[in-house]
Amino acid sequence: MMKKWLILVPIFLVSDVAILLVFNLNSAPAQAGVSVTAHISAICGNNIKEEGEQCDGTDLGVQTCVGLGYVGGTLGCYANCTFNTSGCTTGGGGGGAAPPTAVTKVVIQGKAYPLSSVTVLQDGKIITTTIADSQANFKVEITNITAGTWTFGIWAEDKEGRRSLTFSFTTSVTSGMTTTISGIFLPPTIEIDKTLVQKGETLNILGITAPQSEVSVFVSSPEIIEKTKAGTDGLWFHPFDTTPLEEGSHSTRAKATSPEGLLSTFSQTLAFSVGRELVTALCPKGDLNKDKKVNLVDFSILLYWWGRYHACADQNQDGIVNLRDFSIMLYWWTG
Amino acid sequence: MNFNKFLQILIAILFCVLIPLGVEAVVLYLEPSQGQYQLGDTFIAEARIDTEEECINTVEANLSFSQDVLRAVDFSQGNSILTIWVKPPEINQELGLISFVGGIPGGYCGALPGEPGEPTLLGRIALRAIDETDTKQNTKPHEKIAKLQFLDSSQVLLNDGLGTPAKLTRKGAVFTILAEKLEVPKEEWQEELKKDNIPPEPFEIEIQQDPAIFEGKYFIIFSTTDKQTGIDYYEIKEGKRNWKRVTSPYLLEDQDLKSIIKVKAVDKAGNERIAEYTPEILKKPFPYWIIIIIILVLVIVGWIIYKIIRKR
Numbered sequence: 001m002m003k004k005w006l007i008l009v010p011i012f013l014v015s016d017v018a019i020l021l022v023f024n025l026n027s028a029p030a031q032a033g034v035s036v037t038a039h040i041s042a043i044c045g046n047n048i049k050e051e052g053e054q055c056d057g058t059d060l061g062v063q064t065c066v067g068l069g070y071v072g073g074t075l076g077c078y079a080n081c082t083f084n085t086s087g088c089t090t091g092g093g094g095g096g097a098a099p100p101t102a103v104t105k106v107v108i109q110g111k112a113y114p115l116s117s118v119t120v121l122q123d124g125k126i127i128t129t130t131i132a133d134s135q136a137n138f139k140v141e142i143t144n145i146t147a148g149t150w151t152f153g154i155w156a157e158d159k160e161g162r163r164s165l166t167f168s169f170t171t172s173v174t175s176g177m178t179t180t181i182s183g184i185f186l187p188p189t190i191e192i193d194k195t196l197v198q199k200g201e202t203l204n205i206l207g208i209t210a211p212q213s214e215v216s217v218f219v220s221s222p223e224i225i226e227k228t229k230a231g232t233d234g235l236w237f238h239p240f241d242t243t244p245l246e247e248g249s250h251s252t253r254a255k256a257t258s259p260e261g262l263l264s265t266f267s268q269t270l271a272f273s274v275g276r277e278l279v280t281a282l283c284p285k286g287d288l289n290k291d292k293k294v295n296l297v298d299f300s301i302l303l304y305w306w307g308r309y310h311a312c313a314d315q316n317q318d319g320i321v322n323l324r325d326f327s328i329m330l331y332w333w334t335g
Numbered sequence: 336m337n338f339n340k341f342l343q344i345l346i347a348i349l350f351c352v353l354i355p356l357g358v359e360a361v362v363l364y365l366e367p368s369q370g371q372y373q374l375g376d377t378f379i380a381e382a383r384i385d386t387e388e389e390c391i392n393t394v395e396a397n398l399s400f401s402q403d404v405l406r407a408v409d410f411s412q413g414n415s416i417l418t419i420w421v422k423p424p425e426i427n428q429e430l431g432l433i434s435f436v437g438g439i440p441g442g443y444c445g446a447l448p449g450e451p452g453e454p455t456l457l458g459r460i461a462l463r464a465i466d467e468t469d470t471k472q473n474t475k476p477h478e479k480i481a482k483l484q485f486l487d488s489s490q491v492l493l494n495d496g497l498g499t500p501a502k503l504t505r506k507g508a509v510f511t512i513l514a515e516k517l518e519v520p521k522e523e524w525q526e527e528l529k530k531d532n533i534p535p536e537p538f539e540i541e542i543q544q545d546p547a548i549f550e551g552k553y554f555i556i557f558s559t560t561d562k563q564t565g566i567d568y569y570e571i572k573e574g575k576r577n578w579k580r581v582t583s584p585y586l587l588e589d590q591d592l593k594s595i596i597k598v599k600a601v602d603k604a605g606n607e608r609i610a611e612y613t614p615e616i617l618k619k620p621f622p623y624w625i626i627i628i629i630i631l632v633l634v635i636v637g638w639i640i641y642k643i644i645r646k647r
Contacts, residue, residue, distance in 0.1 A: 043449075151441070151443065168444075312547060
């Protein structure tokens with residue numbers, strides 16, 4: 001005799017699958033690793049002509065000597081993925097420049113904030129800084145690099161002195177090739193005008209991103225997402241009505257989409273409180289020696305107190321300096 | 336087909352669909368996951384991570400291996416995605432344990448789209464197939480199964496600013512060790528060492544002083560990587576003192592900061608890179624003007640004395 005309740009089993013399982021599918025589809029883009037647009041756009045030396053390359057080895061695209069304005073001849077390609085026209089013929093004579101030698105190089109390009117200072121880290125150490133242009137574009141070339149796996153980090157400081165989180169990626173650098181990483185869009189900087197608000201009061205959330213970007217402002221919990229647009233100077237401002245929030249601790253963060261469709265990762269998360277005072281950490285954001293940098297010095301202090309209690313090094317205040325404090329420090333790393 | 340049968344099939348199908356959805360997690364795995372080796376062979380097993388689109392920044396890996404069949408010869412940090420090591424790799428042959436803790440500043444969210452390589456390496460373990468039990472029990476060598484696996488105590492933390500542990504899946508490796516010994520055993524690790532003629536990456540020594548550590552005394556910090564076989568150890572030389580093995584941070588013996596400090600990074604293949612710190616006091620050029628003034632004063636005093644003597 002078939003038990004009637006068993007009919008509920010497939011119903012529950014089907015609904016479980018549906019819930020899981022919906023959950024997975026919704027939650028995946030929210031993760032920092034998925035939602036960015038950074039990608040390796042070109043590897044000079046792999047015989048495939050890619051974005052930003054004139055040619056690559058034997059791949060000349062559709063270009064020929066005639067197409068470049070010569071009478072005839074054979075078009076070649078230099079090791080740096082630019083055309084070698086020494087085999088092309090002209091009406092008169094002509095010489096050619098010496099072919100460039102193949103160098104191992106990494107090119108990193110993307111968007112930060114207008115005229116901001118952009119700092120680049122290599123395996124956690126600062127290697128160079130550059131200034132973004134008025135449209136927030138930056139480009140950095142790292143030469144003289146050993147082939148192998150490298151982790152690069154990039155953070156920027158806007159004109160008001162607000163810093164972004166470090167955007168980090170790991171890539172394999174091949175000897176004699178140029179690896180180009182593009183599509184990077186640093187998270188917006190963020191600031192709030194107060195950390196304690198009364199229920200119903202307006203909390204002003206502001207920062208800087210690339211000009212004309214759309215900024216999504218997230219407030220939790222419960223999660224509320226509101227949108228605003230950055231001006232031509234990259235400044236964004238969002239007055240947030242705290243009426244829907246309960247009394248207690250809350251946080252806010254933001255992410256941006258540039259006019260070109262580049263997606264940033266999340267900004268720093270800022271905490272604020274509705275109705276009652278917020279307890280602030282002794283040494284917030286992993287900066288244990290309070291020099292406004294999070295680097296090997298702070299790591300040394302953390303190691304010194306490892307397995308013991310230290311009010312400053314114990315970032316999550318659980319009574320012991322351990323792996324979780326190390327993880328928090330790496331999150332805030334500036335090099 | 337009756338309803339019960341249909342129900343069983345339906346549950347089985349849904350189970351297959353549900354399981355992959357439910358287990359989406361960071362994966363710690365070994366490569367190769369299986370293999371066949373002869374007694375005496377030295378081979379490499381790679382500890383790797385698949386972040387499954389999560390952003391992580393800290394890895395604590397604890398592995399166990401069949402210590403009666405395998406000897407962990409070495410551990411290479413070369414080309415690892417981990418760049419900061421809280422606990423450098425440690426091998427305990429007696430207990431058959433390997434452990435390490437490291438991190439990635441700014442986090443690691445998996446390979447970028449278009450990535451030609453596989454930046455998923457945590458470290459490489461050099462293992463030698465041995466016949467410990469046969470030697471001890473004086474029995475004829477026979478085929479054995481060796482295991483290498485991540486322990487439950489391994490953990491990976493998310494790059495979320497809170498140190499949240501990631502949901503983790505661990506995948507081990509099983510190797511078959513054949514009883515026969517080759518005349519010339521495989522030496523994968525030795526071959527790697529022979530190929531490496533590149534020294535560790537250039538680095539700098541930083542002198543620091545902080546009331547939070549070493550009772551406010553001067554200490555140095557240093558760190559570098561080696562992209563081939565990995566860093567083996569560091570040595571320090573303070574002034575005329577002898578070289579000695581150290582780790583960062585290191586409390587300086589010369590608290591007056593008058594000695595030249597040299598730190599040597601040595602990789603597994605023996606290639607060296609030396610960083611040097613010259614104290615400010617030694618950087619200043621010798622004040623020759625003081626000698627000139629002294630000579631002038633002596634000449635004038637001598638001349639006055641000579642004049643006085645002459646008058647008498």
